[in-house]
Amino acid sequence: MATRAHSWGALVYVIIPIFSGCVWLAMLLGMLLWWTVEKHSEYITPMRQNQTIAYISDIGAHSLQPLFIAMGTVTVVSFDIVFIAERWLRHRGKLAPNTSLTQKVLSICAIIAAIVGAVGLICLTCLNDVSHGSAHDACLAIFIAGYIISAIFICWEYQRLGIHHRQHRILRISFWIKLAFILLELGLAIAFGVLSDKSHYTAAAVCEWVIALVYAFYVWSFAIDFIPAVRTRHYASKETEVEMAMAMEGESRQRGWDGTAAEQNGYGNGRVAPQPARNF
Numbered sequence: 445m446a447t448r449a450h451s452w453g454a455l456v457y458v459i460i461p462i463f464s465g466c467v468w469l470a471m472l473l474g475m476l477l478w479w480t481v482e483k484h485s486e487y488i489t490p491m492r493q494n495q496t497i498a499y500i501s502d503i504g505a506h507s508l509q510p511l512f513i514a515m516g517t518v519t520v521v522s523f524d525i526v527f528i529a530e531r532w533l534r535h536r537g538k539l540a541p542n543t544s545l546t547q548k549v550l551s552i553c554a555i556i557a558a559i560v561g562a563v564g565l566i567c568l569t570c571l572n573d574v575s576h577g578s579a580h581d582a583c584l585a586i587f588i589a590g591y592i593i594s595a596i597f598i599c600w601e602y603q604r605l606g607i608h609h610r611q612h613r614i615l616r617i618s619f620w621i622k623l624a625f626i627l628l629e630l631g632l633a634i635a636f637g638v639l640s641d642k643s644h645y646t647a648a649a650v651c652e653w654v655i656a657l658v659y660a661f662y663v664w665s666f667a668i669d670f671i672p673a674v675r676t677r678h679y680a681s682k683e684t685e686v687e688m689a690m691a692m693e694g695e696s697r698q699r700g701w702d703g704t705a706a707e708q709n710g711y712g713n714g715r716v717a718p719q720p721a722r723n724f
Contacts, residue, residue: 454538454673457529461670464522465663471515472656475503490574495645499652501580505572513569519663520562526666527555527594538673540615543608547601554597561590588633588655595626595662618669625662629655 479485479498487495491502504512531551533539542548564586573580602619609615632655639648 454533454670457526457533457670457673458667460522460529461526461663461666464519464526465660467515467522468519468656468663469660471511471519472500472653472660474511474515475500475508476653478508479503490577492643492645494643495649497646497649497653499573499649500656501568501573501584504569505574509569509572513566516569517566520565523663523666524555524558524562526663527551527558527598530666530669531555533670533673539669540605540609540612540672542601542605544604547604550597550601550604554594554601557590557594557597559590561587561594564588564590588629591659591662592626592629592633595622595629599623599626612672614668614671618665621665621668622662625658625665628658629662632658 479488485496485498488498488502488506490505491498530539531548534541534551542551564583568580568583568587571579571583599619599622602615602622606612606615606619632651636648636651636655639645639651
C-alpha cells in the first residue's frame with residue numbers, strides 16, 4: 445500500500461552520496477594535479493626505480509597528507525551515513541520496506557562492513573607508506589575488502605527486496621549497478637595485487653587510480669536509491685495495513701454497514717452511508 449505526501453526534505457538523502465563522491469573525486473584530482481603540475485611527474489619517495497606513475501598513497505605521504513586525511517575522512521564518514529540513512533528510510537517506510545528479518549540483517553551487515561572499510565581508509569591516510577609501509581598496506585586491504593563485502597551484502601538485500609517489490613524497477617537497476625561494481629573492483633583489486641607482486645609497479649598504479657575512480661561512481665549510485673523518497677511515496681507496512689483494515693471494520697460496524705458493497709460505497713463516495721434503523 446502506498447500513499448502520497450509532500451516531503452522535499454528527503455532531497456538531502458540524494459545530496460549526501462553526491463557530496464561524498466564529489467569530495468572523493470576532488471581529492472583525487474587535487475593530488476594528481478599536484479604531482480603532475482607542481483612536481484612535473486617526477487620521482488617521489490617511496491616510488492620504485494622502474495615506476496613512472498605514482499600511487500595515490502605515494503602522493504599522499506608528503507605535503508598533501510593533511511588533504512588526504514581530511515577529504516578521505518569526509519568521504520567515508522558521509523558515505524557511511526548513506527548506508528545508515530537507507531536503513532532508516534526503509535524502517536520508516538519512506539523506501540520500499542524490508543519484508544523479512546534476513547533483509548534487515550543483510551542491511552546491518554552492509555553498514556558494519558562499510559564502517560570497517562571507512563576505518564581502514566582513515567588509518568591508511570594517517571599511516572603514510574613512507575614511515576609505516578606494512579601497516580599502510582594492511583589498512584589499504586581492509587578499506588578495499590570492507591566496501592566490496594558491504595556491496596555484496598547490499599546486492600543480496602536488494603535481490604531479496606526485488607522479489608517482494610517487483611513493481612519497483614529502481615531496485616533492479618541499483619542491484620545491477622552494485623553487482624557491476626563488485627565484479628569490476630574485485631577484478632581490479634586482484635590485478636593490482638598480482639602486478640605489485642610481479643614488480644609491475646606502473647601498471648599496478650594505473651589499477652589503483654582506476655579503482656579509486658570507480659569507487660566515486662559507486663558512491664554516486666546510491667543517489668538513485670533515494671529517488672523514491674524524494675518522490676514522497678510512503679510505503680505502509682503490513683502491520684499498518686492490518687491496523688487500518690481493523691479500524692475500518694470497526695467503524696463500519698458502528699455505522700451499521702452490513703456488507704462489503706455498502707462499505708465500499710460509503711468510503712468510495714467520501715460520505716457516510718445512511719444507517720438502517722435498528723431495534724434494541
